[in-house]
Amino acid sequence: MCTMKRTKSSVIPASVVRRLTEYLAFTQTFGNENGDQWVSSQELAQALGLTSSTVRQDLSHIDFSGISKRGYHVRGLLGVLEDTLGANTIWKVIVVGAGNLGVAIAQNDEFRERGFNIIGVFDKDDAKVGRQVGTLKVQNSSAIKEFVSEQGVDIGIVAVPPGAAQTVADVLIASGVHGILNLSLSHIITPENVPVIEARLTCSLLELSHRIKFAKTAKRSVPRE
Amino acid sequence: MCTMKRTKSSVIPASVVRRLTEYLAFTQTFGNENGDQWVSSQELAQALGLTSSTVRQDLSHIDFSGISKRGYHVRGLLGVLEDTLGANTIWKVIVVGAGNLGVAIAQNDEFRERGFNIIGVFDKDDAKVGRQVGTLKVQNSSAIKEFVSEQGVDIGIVAVPPGAAQTVADVLIASGVHGILNLSLSHIITPENVPVIEARLTCSLLELSHRIKFAKTAKRSVPRE
DNA sequence: TAGATTGTTAATCGATTAACAATC
């Protein structure tokens, strides 16, 4: 199913990778909805609020060619995007922090369906340890290290209160995870070989809050073609 | 409590606003932890993986001055950041989509504590309508418009399946919300006067997945001073 | 063939960093 193509140039800029995830999401629904074989840079741009130029630049980073006058073959594009983003890889994931958010993440089937297989939930609060979360039981945070190395956990999701985030991240890194998704309010610093993605809802809400407050003076950055 | 200062230049770039939210988060815990009166651009930079130059540039966008040899007064900085980000404003928020994620968001006390007051949860699935979510009952999506205009809802959080996201957004916009937080997989297009922030966990996980897969060739972008 | 759309180069724009005078 997944051809062993590699990306053309070795490093794809983060800004481009972020948009690749959007192209993937769009292409997936696009294919389903109207069985179209082809999608143009123009169409992609319009759907995602970009210029067609940006789309073509972005897609030039992956090892896949469009065809003049037609555009990009939808299923082919889908396949290459999946390869590039690791969307067809099964990852072993644990969640640290069994608060509201952590529990919700752990129970969310969507992640599993997309290959992010949550196989453990941890909390340092004894009152939460042992609780059932979907098919899993909350384990004590002291067990993280052993669990990660025994199970070969790839990704740690950090969903703890701000003060504890860096400490938890340090444990995860020492335990051997390959990447971290940070949902906690405070920034996490990791060594070069452990990428971290910050996905903090409160920060996003504050950004929105600012934009609303100063909406009159703000200019949008979404071009229409 | 909130001095009526305004930002210096009318528009703060989105990249800067995003970091302001991080400065805020850091400053809040920094103040609490070690009662320090002053924080330098150097310290902020180190904590957040930036250069001190970036920090000073960023802070030059807000109407607040540091003092040579000492840095920035922590409480003062905190106040101005809160003003700029609207962190001391109470917003009325509704959640559309009562799936796992939507329900988790609605029940998460942290948002309420930070001024994002969730006063309604909606779903178009009759099976979910009427269910209790914390102190709220899930309402039918058909009631969104009336609810938004009557209650003066400011922010709509979209947590529905990808196909439905734009439709839901359109209803929210027509109903008069001032901003949208999009948690659904697909991109949302809004008119200029309704800012939208994309906060999609699956996209973040895919970004992480890519970075892990191609870690050897990737360069980190977090400078150390 | 003629027209549309790609891939790519060059131009523009914006964001980050370096450097340093001002100042506490």
Add this chain to the structure above:
DNA sequence: TAGATTGTTAATCGATTAACAATC
């Protein structure tokens, strides 16, 4: 005073957009 740290200007770097030859 001497030294440290700000605020700001200028330089660099990277990302986006425009333009157009190649091509299907």
